[in-house]
Amino acid sequence: MALLEVKDLKVRVEEREILHGLTLTVNEGEIHAIMGPNGSGKSTLSHVIAGKPGYEVTDGEILFKGEDLLAMAPNERAAKGVFLAFQYPVEIPGVSTMNFLRTALNAQRKARGDSEYSTPDFLKKVREVSKSLNIPQDMLKRGVNVGFSGGEKKRNEVLQMALFEPSLCILDEMDSGLDIDALRIAADGVNALHSPKRAMVVITHYQRLLNYIVPDVVHVMSKGRVVKSGAKDLALELESSGYAQYEDA
Amino acid sequence: MNVAVAKTGNGRAVSDLFASAEGRLPGSPAVIAVRREAFETYERLGLPHRRIEEWKYTDLRALVGEVLPLAAAPDAAALKRAADAVKAHAIAGARKLVLVDGVFVADLSDVKALASEAGFKTLRETLEKDSGLLKTAAIDAVIALNAAMATDGVVLDIADGAQLSAPIQIIHVAIAASASTFTRSQIAVGKGARATIIESFVAAGAKAYQVNDAVLVKVGDNADVAHIRLMDDSPDAVNITSQFVTIGANTKLNFFNMTTGAAVSRMQGFITLAGEGSELSVNGVNLLQKTEHGDTTLVVDHAVPNCVSREVFRAVIDDRAHSVFQGRIIVRPDAQKTDGKMMIRALLLSDEAEADNKPELEIFADDVSCGHGATAGALDDSLLFYLKARGLPEKQAQALLIQAFVGEAIEQIADDDLREHVIGIAERWLERRQ
Numbered sequence: 001m002a003l004l005e006v007k008d009l010k011v012r013v014e015e016r017e018i019l020h021g022l023t024l025t026v027n028e029g030e031i032h033a034i035m036g037p038n039g040s041g042k043s044t045l046s047h048v049i050a051g052k053p054g055y056e057v058t059d060g061e062i063l064f065k066g067e068d069l070l071a072m073a074p075n076e077r078a079a080k081g082v083f084l085a086f087q088y089p090v091e092i093p094g095v096s097t098m099n100f101l102r103t104a105l106n107a108q109r110k111a112r113g114d115s116e117y118s119t120p121d122f123l124k125k126v127r128e129v130s131k132s133l134n135i136p137q138d139m140l141k142r143g144v145n146v147g148f149s150g151g152e153k154k155r156n157e158v159l160q161m162a163l164f165e166p167s168l169c170i171l172d173e174m175d176s177g178l179d180i181d182a183l184r185i186a187a188d189g190v191n192a193l194h195s196p197k198r199a200m201v202v203i204t205h206y207q208r209l210l211n212y213i214v215p216d217v218v219h220v221m222s223k224g225r226v227v228k229s230g231a232k233d234l235a236l237e238l239e240s241s242g243y244a245q246y247e248d249a
Numbered sequence: 250m251n252v253a254v255a256k257t258g259n260g261r262a263v264s265d266l267f268a269s270a271e272g273r274l275p276g277s278p279a280v281i282a283v284r285r286e287a288f289e290t291y292e293r294l295g296l297p298h299r300r301i302e303e304w305k306y307t308d309l310r311a312l313v314g315e316v317l318p319l320a321a322a323p324d325a326a327a328l329k330r331a332a333d334a335v336k337a338h339a340i341a342g343a344r345k346l347v348l349v350d351g352v353f354v355a356d357l358s359d360v361k362a363l364a365s366e367a368g369f370k371t372l373r374e375t376l377e378k379d380s381g382l383l384k385t386a387a388i389d390a391v392i393a394l395n396a397a398m399a400t401d402g403v404v405l406d407i408a409d410g411a412q413l414s415a416p417i418q419i420i421h422v423a424i425a426a427s428a429s430t431f432t433r434s435q436i437a438v439g440k441g442a443r444a445t446i447i448e449s450f451v452a453a454g455a456k457a458y459q460v461n462d463a464v465l466v467k468v469g470d471n472a473d474v475a476h477i478r479l480m481d482d483s484p485d486a487v488n489i490t491s492q493f494v495t496i497g498a499n500t501k502l503n504f505f506n507m508t509t510g511a512a513v514s515r516m517q518g519f520i521t522l523a524g525e526g527s528e529l530s531v532n533g534v535n536l537l538q539k540t541e542h543g544d545t546t547l548v549v550d551h552a553v554p555n556c557v558s559r560e561v562f563r564a565v566i567d568d569r570a571h572s573v574f575q576g577r578i579i580v581r582p583d584a585q586k587t588d589g590k591m592m593i594r595a596l597l598l599s600d601e602a603e604a605d606n607k608p609e610l611e612i613f614a615d616d617v618s619c620g621h622g623a624t625a626g627a628l629d630d631s632l633l634f635y636l637k638a639r640g641l642p643e644k645q646a647q648a649l650l651i652q653a654f655v656g657e658a659i660e661q662i663a664d665d666d667l668r669e670h671v672i673g674i675a676e677r678w679l680e681r682r683q
């Protein structure tokens with residue numbers, strides 16, 4: 001079943017069109033990779049799906065589980081199961097990671113009509129997940145991402161993903177800034193979440209990540225469109241030939 | 250009784266305020282003479298207005314207009330309501346001293362439990378002999394009016410070396426609507442003593458009341474004091490409060506004030522560092538909504554060398570509310586090696602919210618390290634979006650960021666129970682804007 005359907009999406013930022021009619025369908029259980037040169041609009045697409053303000057959708061639509069995603073507030077999208085692991089996670093001084101995780105998780109559960117987690121259940125769950133991601137407990141006492149290294153910020157995104165159990169995970173350059181061991185740990189975390197009901201969209205510049213998270217489909221984005229889609233070998237091909245052939249597509 | 254209108258040029262109405270209250274004002278004939286003189290000063294000055302520099306942003310003539318008649322002494326029904334309010338606002342484990350509509354109520358207070366650790370009298374008792382407590386160094390019209398009209402207060406004497414085992418909480422409960430209360434207290438902390446003092450201003454359903462409070466604080470050498478003020482008045486109240494603080498040598502004073510109510514409020518503090526080697530920390534939080542006007546004005550006077558002062562102010566301003574922070578640091582010619590810093594930050598939650606921040610340095614010594622900064626801005630959109638993308642609804646995302654914003658000031662409260670109590674008041678304020 002189609003989880004995410006992006007149809008002929010046109011998006012403007014500050015009067016400039018960035019996405020020029022982008023179409024993409026992601027089914028339940030699938031892993032998609034999106035590759036493409038800098039500035040081709042990958043992050044823009046992920047932001048529009050998550051509901052970041054400042055983007056004007058001038059045409060097209062996005063359906064999530066058959067519903068009009070663009071009509072929902074960002075928090076409603078999150079509660080429905082959309083999760084974006086940001087390319088650049090922000091730092092939030094004064095809000096402890098632990099407090100943030102609990103507040104966010106319970107807000108999502110409340111929106112879905114589920115009961116809130118009890119404190120012991122919540123703590124148990126966080127401890128489990130953070131251990132598997134090699135995140136020390138005292139990091140969770142600090143402000144959200146405050147003083148975290150680049151790699152720690154990315155792992156904190158994966159931690160949230162594991163905790164919130166979304167049905168669509170979009171990972172925007174999860175691999176940038178990660179050393180090889182951290183990359184393996186984060187990828188293992190992502191793979192552990194893979195299930196027949198959950199889909200992943202992995203945005204990356206490097207085929208290396210796709211050795212760990214093996215995609216069903218690879219898309220090439222250029223100048224605000226998906227210009228080619230193929231099987232996982234497409235990523236290998238891109239690695240050797242580059243994007244030049246797609247530049248004037 | 251008719252409402253007495255306090256305007257200069259309207260002497261008769263003002264005089265009514267004093268004349269009709271005079272029979273209820275405690276004190277020997279000599280004390281009454283001092284009150285009369287104070288009232289004449291008030292009459293001569295009239296309510297402060299914008300042409301008086303210190304009151305530029307808080308024009309009481311425009312904002313308040315009139316001083317309401319003195320509240321009647323509380324009757325049995327009032328005391329019953331006050332008892333419920335005290336229960337709701339008491340801090341667990343603290344020793345309570347309760348003033349209801351400006352009258353000390355022993356039945357609601359923990360006088361016995363306190364007796365083993367601190368000397369206690371009411372202002373009323375003190376004034377039978379001595380008018381000393383009606384005098385202060387700094388004087389303006391509201392302080393003069395307070396001296397003239399003060400009906401009661403607490404006079405605390407914490408002995409040298411005393412280590413208080415529990416905080417003392419002075420609770421002012423407003424019951425009477427459309428009436429004024431005038432209270433004046435003194436807190437003397439002896440050498441080497443350690444104490445936590447809380448002042449809470451609360452209403453038990455009272456509407457449109459006016460509070461005029463003054464507190465004289467003297468902290469001896471080598472003492473360690475936390476002084477926390479919580480102005481949690483009803484939204485249509487007026488609360489003008491003046492603090493006169495003198496600090497001895499090698500002393501630590503943590504002063505904290507939070508305003509979460511009142512149509513018009515002003516907390517004016519005059520703090521003098523009079524002994525070397527002391528550390529003063531002042532933290533203020535204004536949480537304002539609707540059309541509330543909240544003013545924190547502070548003068549920190551470094552009269553001697555080698556003291557440190559740190560002031561952290563945070564204002565969160567919603568709707569059409571108006572926050573004023575005025576902080577002056579004075580460094581006297583002798584006060585070398587002074588280290589005084591002040592940081593004011595205002596968070597504007599609406600386009601119509603207003604913040605006037607006025608930091609001032611008056612430095613007369615040459616070997617000092619002083620500085621100040623002031624910022625005003627809205628919530629950071631990128632942080633708000635991050636929280637919303639993780640499932641927090643707009644208001645809840647705002648609430649989390651607001652809590653973080655004021656957290657830096659509230660964190661300075663060392664006692665866990667007390668800090669939780671203060672956070673609880675801030676959370677209730679946040680709920681009111683949902």
Ligand SMILES: Nc1ncnc2c1ncn2[C@@H]1O[C@H](COP(=O)(O)OP(=O)(O)OP(=O)(O)O)[C@@H](O)[C@H]1O
Binds near residue numbers: 014018043044045
């Ligand atoms: N807020 C903005 N204001 C103006 N231009 C923007 C804004 N956000 C994105 N753009 C422009 O849109 C284009 C696409 O940017 P986007 O960040 O989506 O690219 P990307 O494919 O994620 O690139 P990268 O691989 O470098 O992360 C770029 O030309 C960028 O400069």
Ligand SMILES: [Mg+2]
Binds near residue numbers: 042043087
């Ligand atoms: Mg990008």
